[in-house]
Amino acid sequence: MAAVQKALFSSGILLVTAILFALRVDKSVDWNWFLIFIPLWLFDAVMITYIIVNIIIHFRTSLCGNVDRNDMTKNRKYGLLVFCVFKIAFQVLLCLRLEGFQISLYYVLIPLWAVLVAGLVDNFFVLKATSPYR
Amino acid sequence: MIDFHFSSKWINFRLVYNWILDLEKKIYTMLLRLKEIVQWTRMSAFELFLHLLSILVFSVLVAAKVEGDLSASWPTIFAPLFICDGLNAYLSLIVFVRQYRDLKKASIRLACSLVVIALFFTFKILLCQKLAKGNLTCAEPHDYDSEANVLEGQNLYRL
Secondary structure, three states: OOOHHHHHHHHHHHHHHHHHHHHHOOOOOOOEEEEEEEEHHHHHHHHHHHHHHHHHHHHHHOOHHHOOOOOOOOHHHHHHHHHHHHHHHHHHHHHHHHHHOOOOOHHHHHHHHHHHHHHHHHHHHHHHOOOOOO | OOOOOOOOOOOOOHHHHHHHHHHHHHHHHHHHHHHHHHHHOOOOHHHHHHHHHHHHHHHHHHHHOOOOOOOHHHHOOOHHHHHHHHHHHHHHHHHHHHHOOHHHHHHHHHHHHHHHHHHHHHHHHHHHHHHHHOOOHHOHHOOOOOOOOOOOOOOOHHH
């Protein structure tokens, strides 16, 4: 997918999720929270498929410098896969909590915190490195 | 290249140096992906860093508040997010001042980032009021009779 398509797809998914979320919170609809999160499940499915296909492409082609045409290393792709898994875990826990299960909010937020800390560390290295994308 | 004239029985300095170089290269290639996010959101890496940090602190505070371990009010809980917005606005102003040679480009950039920041800020403040007051009064027209004074100027803040 090109960058424009990816950006459009992500924005559309976010928009639909926000609308469904608002409807559910205002009690205009009375659906299960797992149904409200359907766009996000779809997004996760597409994202995981995309990453796995990219990992397979990485193995099947000979790359110079261990980096593909998007400057992505194999480890980076594995990291993105782990990020997806954490995101799904967070969404499932959030849905369960919203459905009324007695889970402490701390446990619900642990995957989110892990992802955020990883992102912060990642971002910190960018700020430290001499790259043009400060 | 640095040439090592000293040597040690215990540490192979050249190996360590190569290892550090390799690590730097890995980190650099690993992180170039940020390019795409920067393209999408039109935010710099530092702004993203601030957003992530504020969301992290905010989620910790929300968890503590909802679980009853913290008795702060909702505006206090939202403070990290507001601080992040303020810092971002300040940063975009600084960038504008430093780009004054190309005034047109700088103005467009400033306008874009300020609009985005203002929208985020509005969303956060409305969410905060919704959480603090239970609901937004404007969303329920049938309540206007009981609270007729809500839209009469001095009480506009109760939106």
